[in-house]
Amino acid sequence: xxxxxxxxxxxxxxxxxxxxxxxxxxxxxxxxxxxxxxxxxxxxxxxxxxxxxxxxxxxxxxxxxxxxxxxxxxxxxxxxxxxxxxxxxxxxxxxxxxxxxxxxxxxxxxxxxxxxxxxxxxxxxxxxxxxxxxxxxxxxxxxxxxxxxxxxxxxx
Amino acid sequence: xxxxxxxxxxxxxxxxxxxxxxxxxxxxxxxxxxxxxxxxxxxxxxxxxxxxxxxxxxxxxxxxxxxxxxxxxxxxxxxxxxxxxxxxxxxxxxxxxxxxxxxxxxxxxxxxxxxxxxxxxxxxxxxxxxxxxxxxxxxxxxxxxxxxxxxxxxxxxxxxxxxxxxxxxxxxxxxxxxxxxxx
Numbered sequence: 001x002x003x004x005x006x007x008x009x010x011x012x013x014x015x016x017x018x019x020x021x022x023x024x025x026x027x028x029x030x031x032x033x034x035x036x037x038x039x040x041x042x043x044x045x046x047x048x049x050x051x052x053x054x055x056x057x058x059x060x061x062x063x064x065x066x067x068x069x070x071x072x073x074x075x076x077x078x079x080x081x082x083x084x085x086x087x088x089x090x091x092x093x094x095x096x097x098x099x100x101x102x103x104x105x106x107x108x109x110x111x112x113x114x115x116x117x118x119x120x121x122x123x124x125x126x127x128x129x130x131x132x133x134x135x136x137x138x139x140x141x142x143x144x145x146x147x148x149x150x151x152x153x154x155x156x
Numbered sequence: 157x158x159x160x161x162x163x164x165x166x167x168x169x170x171x172x173x174x175x176x177x178x179x180x181x182x183x184x185x186x187x188x189x190x191x192x193x194x195x196x197x198x199x200x201x202x203x204x205x206x207x208x209x210x211x212x213x214x215x216x217x218x219x220x221x222x223x224x225x226x227x228x229x230x231x232x233x234x235x236x237x238x239x240x241x242x243x244x245x246x247x248x249x250x251x252x253x254x255x256x257x258x259x260x261x262x263x264x265x266x267x268x269x270x271x272x273x274x275x276x277x278x279x280x281x282x283x284x285x286x287x288x289x290x291x292x293x294x295x296x297x298x299x300x301x302x303x304x305x306x307x308x309x310x311x312x313x314x315x316x317x318x319x320x321x322x323x324x325x326x327x328x329x330x331x332x333x334x335x336x337x338x339x
């Protein structure tokens with residue numbers, strides 16, 4: 001595998017570790033009792049690109065699965081990686097986005113209202129894990145504690 | 157340009173995907189009356205997740221395929237529509253023959269080249285993304301061979317739908333401004 005690909009995989013795994021720690025920190029803040037397990041898994045993407053990464057499983061103190069985060073891939077169109085947040089009733093995708101401003105959806109002549117909506121209300125995009133909310137087009141909200149807890153309800 | 161067809165596919169996807177969630181919930185809550193005379197009637201709970209996960213992945217890939225096919229159709233129709241201008245060529249008989257030939261040949265043009273026709277109005281990022289989606293779509297259309305994975309990143313219905321919308325918006329924005337300049 002090329003050096004550049006190995007670096008990208010390493011970066012992805014570091015970002016995953018940060019995500020897992022952040023989520024556990026949120027659970028701690030909410031005083032949720034849980035057990036944490038990380039399992040190594042193998043992913044294959046594109047031709048001849050197999051690598052090792054980690055899945056996170058969170059269980060209640062009774063041992064019931066609360067959710068798991070399963071890496072989906074590093075090479076994703078429009079993002080720097082994707083994971084699936086999975087529960088009993090479904091899953092939601094999270095993608096890692098860089099801080100670069102997304103290109104606008106509409107490039108017709110901008111009215112003042114367009115500028116306000118796009119530049120003032122949206123603000124610059126923050127680097128980090130974002131939720132792929134399939135119902136709202138043009139948006140990928142940054143994953144916050146509140147969004148994460150709402151997603152837990154959605155997938156369970 | 158009618159992007160309604162593309163939007164319809166995306167919203168049909170959301171309907172089916174959410175139906176899968178409802179099915180999972182009904183199984184987890186053991187509301188067996190809902191499963192009568194369906195494949196879920198005899199299904200064990202342990203088999204449910206892998207089965208629905210597989211269905212979810214399959215659905216997403218088929219939707220990417222459908223969205224791109226609809227986008228391609230709309231784009232070709234737009235060019236076919238514009239090619240009717242050839243009919244105005246004098247002598248009229250030549251114009252008509254050129255129109256027939258052009259309309260037949262446009263169906264054979266490579267979609268990647270059609271996308272690049274719009275490089276004067278659609279930015280390179282959007283065109284590049286669409287070409288990557290095209291390669292991924294080709295992999296799906298040729299049977300999703302696990303031994304011959306695509307040499308491009310993977311994608312999902314939302315990214316595909318948004319990229320198509322962005323292409324149409326940039327394309328139409330420019331076409332509209334050109335139309336306005338005529339008056």
